Amino acid sequence: MGADCQPQSLVEATVQQVGSQRITGTVLAVQANYYFVRLDPGCYPPNTGDMLLCTRRSRLRKIGQQVWVGDRVEVEEPDWAGQRGAIAQVFPRRSELDRPPIANADQILLVFALAEPALDPFQLSHFLVKAESTGLSVCLCLNKCDLLTEVELVAWGDRLRQWGYLPLMISVRENIGLDKLAPDLAKQITVVSGPSGVGKSSLLNALIPAVNLRVGEVSGKLQRGRHTTRHVELFELPAGGLLADSPGFNQPDLDCTPGELAHYFPEARQRMAQAACQFSNCLHREEPDCAVRGDWERYEHYRIFLEEAIARQEAQERTRHTEATTKQKSRQDGQTEIEPKLERKKYRQPSRRVEKQRLKNWDADGADIDVD
Ligand SMILES: Nc1nc2c(ncn2[C@@H]2O[C@H](COP(=O)(O)OP(=O)(O)OP(=O)(O)O)[C@@H](O)[C@H]2O)c(=O)[nH]1
Numbered sequence: 403m404g405a406d407c408q409p410q411s412l413v414e415a416t417v418q419q420v421g422s423q424r425i426t427g428t429v430l431a432v433q434a435n436y437y438f439v440r441l442d443p444g445c446y447p448p449n450t451g452d453m454l455l456c457t458r459r460s461r462l463r464k465i466g467q468q469v470w471v472g473d474r475v476e477v478e479e480p481d482w483a484g485q486r487g488a489i490a491q492v493f494p495r496r497s498e499l500d501r502p503p504i505a506n507a508d509q510i511l512l513v514f515a516l517a518e519p520a521l522d523p524f525q526l527s528h529f530l531v532k533a534e535s536t537g538l539s540v541c542l543c544l545n546k547c548d549l550l551t552e553v554e555l556v557a558w559g560d561r562l563r564q565w566g567y568l569p570l571m572i573s574v575r576e577n578i579g580l581d582k583l584a585p586d587l588a589k590q591i592t593v594v595s596g597p598s599g600v601g602k603s604s605l606l607n608a609l610i611p612a613v614n615l616r617v618g619e620v621s622g623k624l625q626r627g628r629h630t631t632r633h634v635e636l637f638e639l640p641a642g643g644l645l646a647d648s649p650g651f652n653q654p655d656l657d658c659t660p661g662e663l664a665h666y667f668p669e670a671r672q673r674m675a676q677a678a679c680q681f682s683n684c685l686h687r688e689e690p691d692c693a694v695r696g697d698w699e700r701y702e703h704y705r706i707f708l709e710e711a712i713a714r715q716e717a718q719e720r721t722r723h724t725e726a727t728t729k730q731k732s733r734q735d736g737q738t739e740i741e742p743k744l745e746r747k748k749y750r751q752p753s754r755r756v757e758k759q760r761l762k763n764w765d766a767d768g769a770d771i772d773v774d
């Protein structure tokens with residue numbers, strides 16, 4: 403009997419139907435050379451799970467295409483029974499965070515505690531500027547509101563509104579405010595960031611009961627939480643949306659240029675929108691007719707971060723200069739030594755081609771023309 407005559411089961415028919423269309427999904431976790439891909443609805447047969455453990459096609463490796471958590475991918479050759487597949491294509495990313503690598507994130511949920519550990523305005527500012535520098539939207543969430551009085555909470559709310567933020571006061575322990583947070587997280591990829599011990603793992607556990615991240619006790623006299631969050635993974639929220647807990651954002655290094663910095667302060671952005679500084683490259687220090695300098699609370703933080711950014715830029719320029727004016731040379735004994743590059747024109751022998759050209763030009767014009 404030919405295969406054509408055999409009645410197909412429903413599952414076989416569906417598998418064939420799935421086989422003829424593109425199978426797409428989102429990478430939720432990366433472990434060694436394996437990728438956990440959650441397939442989009444309609445991309446997998448009924449009665450099989452929506453997760454495939456995938457490898458990366460060697461073609462992608464050859465062209466240096468990395469696969470990150472959050473990447474939208476196309477999967478080929480699915481083995482539905484074994485729940486395996488191969489990533490054949492990575493679709494263009496709408497955003498990239500590099501430390502740790504997360505593709506297509508939409509927003510940063512910055513979590514701080516109002517107490518235990520005490521809320522440090524400078525540290526908060528540092529995290530906010532880092533979060534703003536990603537270009538993603540920033541949502542500020544202040545946990546442990548159960549530890550403060552109503553008056554203290556109102557004072558913090560007012561203060562942060564002056565900074566340009568509308569903080570959401572929550573308590574994971576007392577289940578306060580979490581319902582207000584959920585709509586902001588649906589249908590988006592959100593990266594959770596914040597210092598140790600503020601309750602990030604507790605929050606993830608509360609939002610996604612299936613996660614069960616370890617919750618560390620705030621340890622010792624320093625009131626610093628143990629670092630219990632290890633690798634990046636996207637967790638699915640019950641109402642849709644994906645959450646990434648990101649250990650790499652817990653000690654953020656600022657890496658912006660002096661000129662960019664003001665754009666990462668909503669207060670400065672607002673001032674720049676209302677009026678222009680006299681100089682287009684104003685760093686808002688002592689320049690005349692500056693629209694940004696003024697008596698806003700975080701101007702002081704701006705100045706400190708600015709000095710750091712200037713020092714960082716100068717250090718980078720020094721490194722570039724050293725690289726441009728010195729070269730590494732391997733000695734016969736296998737050691738390398740740094741020696742200065744000879745400055746062009748002054749000491750270097752002209753190449754034979756340059757020398758020839760020089761003679762030709764001299765011939766043509768009857769004068770010595772420098773062709774360097
Ligand atoms: N009072 C109070 N304590 C809380 C609340 N949420 C979390 N905690 C406690 O704060 C401590 C730290 O919580 P974690 O969830 O481990 O904090 P984390 O930010 O994930 O810390 P790391 O894993 O170190 O990054 C734990 O002892 C929690 O029980 C809250 O709303 N109120």
Ligand SMILES: [Zn+2]
Pocket residue numbers: 679680684685686687689691692693694695
């Ligand atoms: Zn200015």
